[in-house]
Amino acid sequence: MKKLIYIATLLTAMVMVGCEKFEDPKPYQAWTDEMIIADGYQIVSVNDLKKVYYDEFANDYSANSITIEDKLAIKCKVISTDQFGNVYRTLYLQDYSGPAGGGIEVKVGKTSMYNDYKMGQVVYVKADGLVLGDYRRMLSLGTEPTSASYANDYLDIQPLIDAHLLRGEVEGLKESDYLVVNASNVDQYFPKADKSVDPKYFGTLVRLEGITCAHGYHSGEKASFPSYQDDDYNNLTKLPDGTPFNTWAYNHDNKQYYGSTLFKYNNTNYFIARTSGYCKFAQSEVPANGTKCDITAIVSFYCSKSGGYAKYQLVLNNDLDVQKAI
Amino acid sequence: MKKKLLMLLLLLPLTAMAALAQEGGIRGKVVSRVGRAPIDAAKVILDVTPQRVTYTDSEGNFTFEGIPYGTVRVQVEAADFQPTSINVKVDVAMKDVNFITLSAASMSGEIDDAFFVEFDSETFEGQSTPSSLASSSDVFSSVAGYKFGQLRFMPRGMASNTESVYLNGIYMNDAVSGNASWSLWTGLNEATRNQDVVENVSASTVGVGGMNGTTNILARASKMRQGLRASVVSANGQYRNRLMFTYTSGMQDNGWAYAFSFSARLGGNDFVEGLNYNAYGYFGSVEKRFNDRHQLAVTLFGVPTQRGAQMAATQEANSLVGSNYYNPNVGKQNGKLRNVRTREYHEPVAMINHYFTPNEKTQIETSVGFRFGQNGYSALDWYDSADPKADYYRNLPSYYYNRGYDAKAQAVANAWLNNPDMKYINLDKLYNINYNSTDTYRDGDGNIIESGRRRSKYIIQERHTDQRDFNFKTQITRTIDSRSNFLGGLEFRRNRTEYYAEVKDLLGGEYWLNVDNFAERDYGNSDFDKLRNDINRTDNLVLGEGDKYGYDYYAHVMNGKVWGIYNRSEGPIDLMAGGELGFSRFWREGLYRKGIFPEDSYGDSEKKMFLTYTAKASATYNINAAHGLKLSAVMMQRAPYFDDSFISPRTRNQAVTDLRAEKDLSVDLTYNLRLPAIRMRASLYYANITDQTKLISFYDDLNNAFSNFAMSGIDQRHYGVEVGFNVPVLPTLAIEGAVSWGDYTYSSNPTFTQTRDNNASILAENEVVWWRGMKVESTPQFASNIGLDWQPGNNIYISLDAGYYDKMYLSMNPLYRTDAALVGRVPAAQAAAGQPTTEAMMAQERFDPAFLMNASIGKTWYIGSSQLGFSLEMKNLLNDKWIRTGGFEQMRLTEMTSDAGTYWNRFDSKYYYLYGANYYLNVYFRF
Incomplete structure (x- = not known):
């Protein structure tokens, strides 16, 4: 009987020792x-x-x-x-x-x-x-x-x-983290796109207030808008089935292409939102032609190798960052 | 005178007939060599047809009656003792052989499933389990089962589901996969030590069986040796310690017998990190012999277990870590190692067995068994986050070398070499991501689902397969006359297995969302229902620890069969004919209505029904007591298993098209030699397996989609030779060995249909896997072992053995052998220098041969009727850490570009290695 009790005690001790607990780690220390x-x-x-x-x-x-x-x-x-x-x-x-x-x-x-x-x-x-x-x-x-x-x-x-x-x-x-741009000050920050413009605000976060979504051709641009660019660099405004292309990007039949949508204050000061076909909002519709919008986006710049054909581009984080202007 | 002569002539045949018809009996007493202590519950086998078995009583006595005059062989087996056999000439009414002495056996050679490292089985196709062969007294099987098992030997190259395993007469192979369920009782070595094993194609006493042996474990009180046993193990190659305690009353005068056993296996090992054991076992059996006609046994056992799993690694990762035992499943949390892949299960089994002996020629056994409990396998899961694995292919130098980024490759290599933490999953990082994940989550209409709380991006999930398995069996054994008997049975099985995933650990977060990650990627937020794993309910969208998610469905399996075996002896020839006829019915019942498959996920699928049958026959020619020749054959039809029958059981009810029953045929010719100078068994065999089905799910780079790959028409051909021998060169020294040479080949090019997992679109239909002629993987097709067993006296045992293994092949990815994967490649004969070839993509890897040496030493002391002893086993004495025991080709491909265009390349394969030199010290007590 004593032997049984001893062995049972040993087994119980083994059980207690066997269980392992893991503590939650501390949050990372933030750099200063x-x-x-x-x-x-x-x-x-x-x-x-x-x-x-x-x-x-x-x-x-x-x-x-x-x-x-x-x-x-x-x-x-x-x-x-x-x-x-x-x-x-x-x-x-x-x-x-x-x-x-x-x-x-x-x-x-x-x-x-x-x-x-x-x-x-x-x-x-x-x-x-x-x-x-x-x-x-x-x-x-x-x-x-x-x-x-x-x-x-x-x-x-x-x-x-x-x-x-x-x-x-x-x-x-904070509010101070946004560069607020409107029709009256756009030229100050983003004058007509040219290879020699001041790059000071390239890559910054802007809020473009009251900017108009413009469909169709735009002076100085080769493509019509909105459009997507296929594997052969054709800018297309219609889907393969013939319906007009009116979403941020192309994502159909396991193919994804960049889409482009133009927003302008005037014929000189305009931005092209370039959107990936892989993004989650690729198939969301862009604002209708003529819609005035408030857009929060990152401004980037693009020109051809020779420096010509320069344009401002918008990198959207999310389509919800494009709202109808009040 | 004439009348007298006539009388004599008339009487003579009668006398002769009377003489021919004379029967006698054998009785004896089984005792231990040391001290002549009686051995109870020893199994005594009369090697006749039909074979007869009895067990010694508490005094070690046994008796057989009704044995035709002649010489018969009597075999005796008992736990803790070496088996023995004697030839007995039955020429009187009762032949008294007096004492049959048994020598104590070495306690080495124990198997439990910890003998095999717990491999990450969801990815490792070649999972094998301990073979029951080790418990066989057959001269080949007893060597092959244990010694060959180091290299994960599969007898005759056949998977675990070809072996039939019974416990107390109830069929225990898993209902949904067919595999032998050793994990249900592993660790209960003492309770499950007593096993009836028949090899290969032979029929057993509990059923017709299949083509790869049948084991019936006799785990009830009256079959266990009386006494108190305890043992303590210290080891470094499996677990660290084992404690085992068993008490058996033996059959008492009042007709009661009871037995209890407990065990604990704890700790890790010296080779692989994260393989900690917390495994326990309990066993209880109570038996009551009411009278000579009725006996009832009630048995309950379980093995609550938590143990870590090892994942194979690429050789590149092993080289960076500096060890072939790198385990990528291990992470570091707060400075402590934590294995994210652990098995945790507790599946008790309860049985009631009734034995009814209405007369001395008939026994009826009726059994009911029930298996229940939980079986979980944990894993990391993540939502819209980076793959956290340390050995993720983009974290390795080869990713950069292959793209020409040598500087980055070197930088990565240096990081691995200089920072020992590179090899671990960074669990602290995962926790911190969860701490900071407080984004607002909205549905497709913009409604807020959660805001302000920490949403876990990484969790540890537990994938469950919880079984409720009910078995009923009734069997009659009838001795017709001294030369023939009949066994017949009726069996029914009803299984319901619930598959689901559970949130096990939120890793610092506060909730997990029950949405489909891949559906969100494919469909966006536009239709929120499509993302949901269950649109029937709204209360299972935001989950906490312990909640189910992802998928939830039942596998229903119903099997039934009737069977019969007839044994007859005609002079020197023993004949057996057996047959079985049954059915298998199974279906899926979805408990979730999946958003992307609303019409085909909830409720019952089509119910699949298959006819099953087995026809088996053998003829043994007993040339004399020493020589025997046996020819056996079996033909069978088996239903496909549930696990291979549905395209994507986690998402929908769609079954594999053209699901067929598997058809098997096997033939075996065996020669047995039993002389005092040598025991030998040599077998030739051939087996043909056709129409197997296999389902694999993986991320397919060719189609950028998670896909399901359903193969059908898989055929295999196995043939070979087995030889086992035992030669007692001296009374104290024996040489024993075994050789298995086989050729196991895929004999067809199966077809496959591949579907995208997140919609029902077909990516490929009835296309071909070009692998005819390739070898069946994950077992050495050549295995050999020879050893010396020396017992110099004073109950000391010493053994040394050496083994050589070859023809072992890596588990194949069928995708590599399809036309789609061969695009851009040409046959070698047509290839220009440097051009990718079809042969390179399709080639099957063969491992280098392996040479192993093992040794063991042990001693037993007798203190009165008690025993105290130890055994020390040392394996892989040469400490070879480069012996590959398994692994697999990865399922992924990478796109490459050459001057000739694009083509696909394989990912590096992953491997498992045999442990280096390791020991197992067992100290035992028997009271």
């Missing part, structure tokens, strides 16, 4: 200015960082790149989200001071980044070793180029991302 400076970095504005490129390639509009040698860091807020699929593998950051400090695309290379980088979250970028590259007059931050077509490449690998992108607090976006 002090921590960046303590690592030996100088915090500069985004536009000051971009000067590293412009000082080298002032009027050279080829796809150049330059590696940042100095220990420079930028302090930004996240202004893009890839949750809805129109932004893909890349992160748009705007200077913490606001649109006037500049905005920049960081070619991170990961997907579902909205889980790690929240809209309005403070992000520091330790820029030393990264490469500023030009693509059709838009600068981005990445790594050494690996193809002749692009001036830099995606960071891609997590150790590299962890070394350069440091997350701060999630402060959210």
Whole structure:
């Protein structure tokens, strides 16, 4: 009997020892200015960082790149989200001071980044070793180029991302984080698109108030709007079945193509919203022709290799960022 | 005078006939060699046709009657003792053989399913389970079952579902997969030690069986040796410790017998991280012998278990980690290692067996069994988030090397080499993503579903297959005369298995949304119902821990059969004919109405019905007591299993088109030699399996879709030779060994139909998998072992053995052998230098041969009638850590570009490796 009790006790003890508990980890510590400076970095504005490129390639509009040698860091807020699929593998950051400090695309290379980088979250970028590259007059931050077509490449690998992108607090976006543009001031910020315009506001978060959605042909543009571009670079305004194309992008029969929709204040100041066929709102309808809209988007720039055919483009995070103007 | 002569002539035949018809008996007493202690519950087998079996009583006594005069072989087996056999000449009414002594057996060679690492079975196709062969007294099987098992040997290359496993006469193979359900009683070694095993095509005493052996485990009180047993194990290759305790009363004078057993297997091992065991076992059996005619047994057992699983890894990942035992299932949380893939199950089995012996020639057994409980397998699940696996292909250098990004590849490699945490899933990161996921979630109309709370983007789910399995069986065994008997039975089975996923751990979040990730990607938010996994209810959209999600359906299976076996002995020839006729009916019952399949997901599917049958026959020519030649054959038709019969059972009721029953044929010729100088068994066999069905689900890069790949018309051909021998070169030294040489081949090019998982669209229909001539995978087709068993005296046992294994092939991905995957490739004979070839895509990988050495030592001390002993097994003495035991080709493809255009390339294959040198020390007590 004693033996039975002893063995039963031993078995019970084994049972108790066997169960393992896991504690929830603590939240990550947010980076601060002090921590960046303590690592030996100088915090500069985004536009000051971009000067590293412009000082080298002032009027050279080829796809150049330059590696940042100095220990420079930028302090930004996240202004893009890839949750809805129109932004893909890349992160748009705007200077913490606001649109006037500049905005920049960081070619991170990961997907579902909205889980790690929240809209309005403070992000520091330790820029030393990264490469500023030009693509059709838009600068981005990445790594050494690996193809002749692009001036830099995606960071891609997590150790590299962890070394350069440091997350701060999630402060959210304030009114001062938006560049408010309307018919009366658009020329001040976004004059007629030309290769030589001041890139100060490229890559920033804008709210375009009272801008009109314009269907059909537009002077200076080859395509009609809205349209999508197929594999052969044809700009098409009708679906294969003949019905008019009127959605943000093309997503039919397992094929996805970019869509373009034009918004204008006037014939000189206009923007083209370029939307991916893979995004979640690709098949949502664009505003009707003539509809006045308020749009929150990231402004980017595009021109041909020679610098001609320049235009402002809009990168939409979400179709809900396009509202009918009151 | 003439009258006397006439009388004599008349009487002579009668006398002769009387002499011929004379029957005698055998009695004896089974005792241990040391101390001559009587051995109760020893199994005594009279090797005649029909075979007769009895068990010794509490005093070790046994008796057989009604044996025709002649020489018969008597075999004796008992737990903890080595089996023995003697030839007895029956020439008197009762031949008293006096004592039959048994020597204590080495306690090495125990098997439980921990012997095989728990492989991540949802991806590993070649999952095998411990073979019951190890418990067989057959000279080949006893070596093959244990020694060959190190390399995951499958007897005759056949899958686990070709082997029939019974417990107390009830068929226990899994109802939905057909696999032998060893996991239901693993760890209860003492309780399940007593097994009747018949090899290959032979019929057993509990049913006709199939073509790969039948095992009946006798796990009830009266079949277990009386006494108290305890053992403690220390090991480093399976679990860390095992504790086992068993008490058996034996059949007492008042007709009661009871037995209890408990076990615990705990801890990890020295090779693979995250394989911690928390496994327990309990067993209870009570039996009452009312009188000579009625006996009733009630048995209950269960093995509540939690154990980690290992996932195979690419050689690249293993090289980066510096170990062939890298386990990508392991994550790090708060500095502690945590395996995200764990099995957790508790499936008790309850049985009632009634034995009715109306007369000495008839026995009727009626049994009822019920299996219930839960069986879960955990895994990470995520919604709209990055793949968290450390060895995700984009986290490895090869992804960048293959694209010409050498600098990035080097940077990744350096990170793996310099940071030991790179190999772990970063669970802290997943928690932090969940902490910060407080976005507002809306339905397609913009209504808020959740706002302000933490939505888990990563969880640990648990995939359940919870069975309710009811079995009924009644069987009659009738001795017709001294030369023949008949066995017949009626069996019925009703199984309902519930498949569902459950939120096990929210990983720091507050809720999980029950929506289909892939449907959202394909359909967007425009039609919210399409995203929902269940549109019948609104209360199962926002979920917490313990809630079901994703899918929920029943598999209903109903089987029934009648069978009969007739055994007859005609002089030196023993004949057996057996047959079985039955049905199998199964269907799916959806409990969710899936948003993308509202018409075809909820409620019952079409009910599938198949006729099943088995016809089996054998003829044994007993040349004399030493030599025997047996020819056996079986032909059978088996229903497809539920698991292979529905295109996408997690989403809808659609069955595989053209579902067919599997047809099998097997022939076996065996020679047995039993001489004092040598025991040997040599067999030739041939088996043909046709019309198998297999279903695989995976993400198909060719079509950018999660898809279901239903193959039918899979045929296999198996043939080979088996030889086993035992040669006692000295009274204390024996050489034993076994060789299995086989050729197991896919003998057809099956067809397949592939469907997209998120709608019913057909991606490919009745296309071909070009794999005829390729080898059946995941078992060595050549296996050999030779060993020395030395018992120098004083109850010491020493053994040393060496094995050589070859012809082992990697589990294949059928997609690699389809026309779609071969696009852009040309046959090697036509290829220019560097051009991708069809052969390269289709080639099947063969593993390098393996050489293994093992040793064991043990000793038993007798203290009065008690025993104290130990056994120490040491496996893989040469510490070879490069022996591949299995693995699989990955299901994914990557698009490549060459001067000639685009083509597809395979992903790297993943492998499992045999553990290096490891030990198993068992210290046992018998009171």
